Amino acid sequence: ATPTALMVGTGRGAQLGILIKGPEVLESTRRVDTVILDKTGTVTTGRMTLRDVVAAPGEDRDEVLGVAASIEHGSEHPIARAIVDAGDAAGLDRSPVEGFTSTDGLGVHGVVDGRAVVVGRPQLLADWSIELGPELESALSGARSTGATPVVIGWDGQARGVLTVADTVKPTSAEAISRLRDLGLTPHLVTGDNAQAARAVAAEVGIHPEHVVADVLPADKVEVVRRLQREGRVVAMVGDGVNDAAALAAADLGMAMGTGTDVAIEASDLTLVRGDLRVAPDAIRLARRTLSTIK
Ligand code: ADP
Ligand code: MG
DSSP states (O other): HHHHHHHHHHHHHHHEEEESSTTTTHHHHHHHEEEEEEIIIIOOOOEEEEEEEEEEEEEOOOOOHHHHHHHHHTTTTTHHHHHHHHHTTTTTTOEEEEEEEEEEETEEEETTTTEEEEEEEEEHHHHTTTTOOHHHHHHHHHHHHTTTTEEEEEEEEEEEEEEEEOOOOEEEHHHHHHHHHHHOOOEEEEEEEEEHHHHHHHHHHHHHHGGGOOOOOOOHHHHHHHHHHHTTTOOEEEESSGGGGHHHHHEEEEEETTOOOOHHHHHOOOEETTTEEETHHHHHHHHHHHHHOOO
16 A cells, blocks of 8 residues: 555646655655755746946946856856846847856856956955955945845956846745745755845745855855754755755755756756745645555
8 A cells, every 4th residue: 555655645746746756755755844945046036137237447337248248148047147138138249258167156257358257256256366346345235235146247357347136036935935834844045145135035935034044155055954954954955056956965855946957856856847836835745645644
């Protein structure tokens, strides 16, 4: 009877929009007491738009956007898409890029029209020994105070501008998180984005500020999972990105958004087909019900 009940459970899962890797996944799903949610693309739509471009003193705004769009054309990150779309909308031509390199969770670099360009989180520019200067520093903090995500562009050793992108919380996220709470789970938010943007999203969906971990490098997302596991938690991770794969694999239960990358889906035990976070509590309820009919 046990295998049959499990098969029925996985079949019912498929109807709900949950793809389960194997019947054994239901057991870990049932035991989960903590859910770590990736921010961008999981709680938020991940469809970012460019809100603002601030050029450094003496720099031309269109040139800043044009160079940024040229290099970001090689990246699939939602921030990159927002910058490329804005460059297209402004009618700017893109230049070819040599030596394009993307560093997960940090940004991109390469050579555009003979300039050695870097675009990404402020930390990345610091790694390149590029200083921002007071104007760009104030553009950064201004953008952060609105809950948006600023990235910096520099070339040839100098900071050239700040590009600010923002996305929106999915309309279903707050409801999904309140249902997870009703099931007795504690939600956490983890992101590579800045702390203010993370806290703004957490407040909107009902995650306690103490359960927000921001400025996390992709390699460190897995550490957030392990820390909670060491505290005795049974941890589910929900994510969509390449940068979430290690954490999804390390979690007691990895849940990928069906709208996410193949890497995330492969690393997970369970896929939420439509990318609707409300299916996460559905999956946990299903596992609890299926296994209680067996026992
Ligand atoms: P999240 O955890 O929210 O999905 P990521 O780990 O993908 O975020 O990215 C973290 C940060 O790294 C971004 O907020 C941004 O500052 C920077 N970043 C990553 N990829 C890019 C890119 N292609 N262009 C510019 N900045 C980037
Ligand atoms: Mg993401």
